[in-house]
Amino acid sequence: MRYTFLLYSDPAMAANMTEEDWAKSKEIYGQYIGALQEAGVFVDTDWLHPADTATTITLAGGEKQVQDGPFAETKETLGGFFAIDVENLDEALKWAEKCPHVHYGKLEIRASAMGSV
């Protein structure tokens, strides 16, 4: 089953990071991606610009509405994701626990609904 890890954290934390911190962060995420690939479970990942740069669009009200900013203002925002392919939630949890993100933010695990509905 495919699982997506949604990585949430307080963007204020990133604001205090030095050049050196970023380089180190890149390295540990690189290692994590390497481990996922080696295990044959890696599907996709991305690292997103902060939520305050978001643009939100909807036609749900009948007409197009474009909004500058995220759809909801929250303290912790979505900063990136991983998609992996593993047997079950226990496997997903094992990989999630190894994700560097869990040391400073929250990681939400969601199973893919494609094929099940």
Added chain:
Amino acid sequence: MSRTDAQARAEDVARAAYGKLIAMLASRSGDIIAAEDALADSFVAALKTWPERGIPDKPEAWLLTVAKNRRTDQARKDARLVITDEANDMADTQAIEPEEAQLDERLKLMFVCAHPAIDETIRTPLMLQTVLGLEAEQIAKAFLIKPATMAQRLVRAKKKIKSAGIPFVVPEPEAYPERMSAVLEAVYGAYAVDWLEGDGDLSHEAFFLSNILAELDPENPEALGLTALIGLIESRRDARIHNGVLVPVPEQDVDLWDRPLIDRSASILTQASLKGRPGRFQLEAAIQSVHAARSVTGKTDWRALSQLYHGLMQAHPSIGGAVSRAAVVSEDAGPAEGLKMLDLIAFDGLDSYQPFHAVRAHCLSELGRVAEAAEAYNTALMLCTDEPSQRWLEKKTADLRKKMS
């Protein structure tokens, strides 16, 4: 055979085998709701077929076969009729899986219900329903939640299990430390639900499961502690109610206690304590073993009980532990001290907690404050929900009246 006989028999099988059958049906698909639907259908089929053809040799295997067919055979229009005809032949040729396999399936289901990804507060109810076959309504009553709310929360948990892909496996021993305590809590919860109001089936099952868990994880002193605890309480089953009136442990007739079960439980508790990692269940078992020692020494060691309750309140604070501790202190150090302890308790829901008022009434009565005691017994009586306790409180009130006159 009459329809009522078939119904009674189907209900017996349902009670005894519900968890096993659900576990066997759900473990492959991970879909508990579909398993429940399929099993419900096969019970309907049993009620239709058994009165005509007689009860099959292996009723559990019959129900399982029909349920499996019902689930896989959705294409057939008149499925139920066709399947019931087939099932008799199939169940005869297809033996049900051996006992160990069934047990394994049930363990898997327990670990699913106690999975860390399932909300802590719904784990015990979920286990009560899926592993032990209780109705949502009974569970709601035990947990003081509206039946509709309970049913909704149970459905949500089952949907989550399926959609999140929680695996039906007995986890690797490495995962026991993280997973076992929730399973132990849920089993104890199941035992406690049945203790006063149930007919004993559920507590036997919970005791059985606690034994299995202790065998599965013998290095876990809390798993040993739980089975010792349940064993010690079980040993007093025949003594706890006399003529419909609850008998408090210190007043029970020790000749009615199950001596071999006490010895067995005490030796398991010793094994647990040798591991040097005390915990909630070991402490509670130790408390029960102090009570059990009265059958040898002839008296209750209130000082030891007071110390153990102190330890329990550090390890696992609870309203029940706090009130029991005050009761023990009143025996050990006198009713004035007991009353002081009661005044210090700060738990939500204390005012509507029946044992609090009963213990308070006892302390007040011992101190000769009979009018206040009578009032406290009255409050306890109003809050009491089971008959044996109700009669006991009535008896205490009557005793108090004699004292007053």
